[in-house]
Amino acid sequence: MADTATTASAAAASAASAATDAPPFQLGKPRFQQTSFYGRFRHFLDIIDPRTLFVTERRLREAVQLLEDYKHGTLRPGVTNEQLWSAQKIKQAILHPDTNEKIFMPFRMSGYIPFGTPIVVGLLLPNQTLASTVFWQWLNQSHNACVNYANRNATKPSPASKFIQGYLGAVISAVSIAVGLNVLVQKANKFTPATRLLVQRFVPFPAVASANICNVVLMRYGELEEGIDVMDGDGNLVGSSRIAARHALLETALTRVVLPMPILVLPPIVMSMLEKTALLQARPRLLLPVQSLVCLAAFGLALPLAISLFPQMSEIETSQLEPEIARATSSRTVVYNKGL
Known part of the structure; x- marks a missing residue:
């Protein structure tokens, strides 16, 4: 009966929005195809849309209620696919997919750029002292640790000690690598002052990239021990897989290495060119805003x-998983929440 009601809601929504460009709404499914990089790119542009940070509590409740009405076949007449997609976008941006609880604003994916950009600027400031290097690396890894934890796969409970281990490991590795590389650069006598300054600007990348891996692995190590939930195509729980957990952590770690590349490599290159322009040489106060x-x-x-490199809900063949998982379902593939 519920399936019939949902189908009726889907038909009503589709008919009401036939004149729009919005695709037919699918509850819990991405609006854009996840089999292609471009589809995932458009999907994650929705997820990181900073406008969702300003959604009111009332608008969130309305969005959740609209999706509940669709699910139970009680959708009011005239609701369009666009409205349903918008409601789902709001819910996914604010609520955790596993716990259904609100994610603290600075740690949402939609808040990652607004709250993370000042930290990136701090990491790339020229002529860093030892104290400033330690401070910005600590602040960056503190932010990353909280974002990782807030967007983790939460199908299995994780003790606070795991979070603390991951946090401390990431901070220690980031600070150690950044400080060590800075000391090496300072002692490299064959570098000219200008070259030394340029090289120093690239120090944050290896420090951040290696610390990001450490952060992800330590904070989510419990998933490797306990496994993560895998589901069939209908969303039914099949079991808990440690092999799927390894895939999830590997994909997330690769994402965390690729992410800082453009952020910490491109700005030093661009700024080294812009600083030579007459405008910035005549107005050095513009350097920081630029x-x-x-x-x-x-x-x-x-x-x-x-984050578009891999789908959030990743798919894996059951033949690659533990024998008990393969025996528990007739599906050729299962899906799991990779986390972000």
């Missing part, structure tokens, strides 16, 4: 590109 804009542009490009 660098902030360059970092914001690089961040805005890098984030959707990086």
Whole structure:
């Protein structure tokens, strides 16, 4: 009966929005095809849309209620596919897919760029002291740790000790690598002062990339021990798989290496060229605002590109998983929440 009601709601929504360009609404499914990189790119552009940060509590409740009405076949007449897609976008941007709880605003994916750009600017400031290097690496990894934890696969409970281990491991690795590389650069006598300054600007990337891997692995190590839930094509729970957990962590770690590349590599190159222009040489006070804009542009490009590498709901063949998982379902493939 519920399936019939849902089908009726889908038909009503489709008919009501036949004149629009919105595709037919599918509850819990992405609006754009996830089999292609371009489809995932458009999907994650929706997820990181900073406008969702300003959604009111009332609008969120309305969006959730609209989706509930669709699910139970009680959708009011005249609701369009566009309205349903918009409601689902709001829900996915604010509520965790596993716990259905609100994610704290600075740690949502839609808040990653607005709240992360000032940190990126700080990481790339020239002539860093030891204290400033430690501070910005600590702040960056603190932000990353909270974002990782807030957007983790939450189908299995994780103790706070795992979060603390991951956080401390990421901070120690990031600070150690950044400080060590800075010391090496300072002691490289064959570098000219200008070359030394340029090289120093690239120090944050290897520090951040390696720390990001450490952060992901340590904070989500429990998934490797306990496994993560895998589901068949109808959303039915099949079992808990440690092999799927390894795939999820590998994909997330690769994303965390690719993400800082444009953010921490492009701005130093662009700024080294812009600083030679007559405008910035005559007005050095513009350096920080210009660098902030360059970092914001690089961040805005890098984030959707990086997280589009793999679907959030990844698919894996059951033959690759544990024998008990393969025996528990007739589906050729199962899906799992990779996390972001």
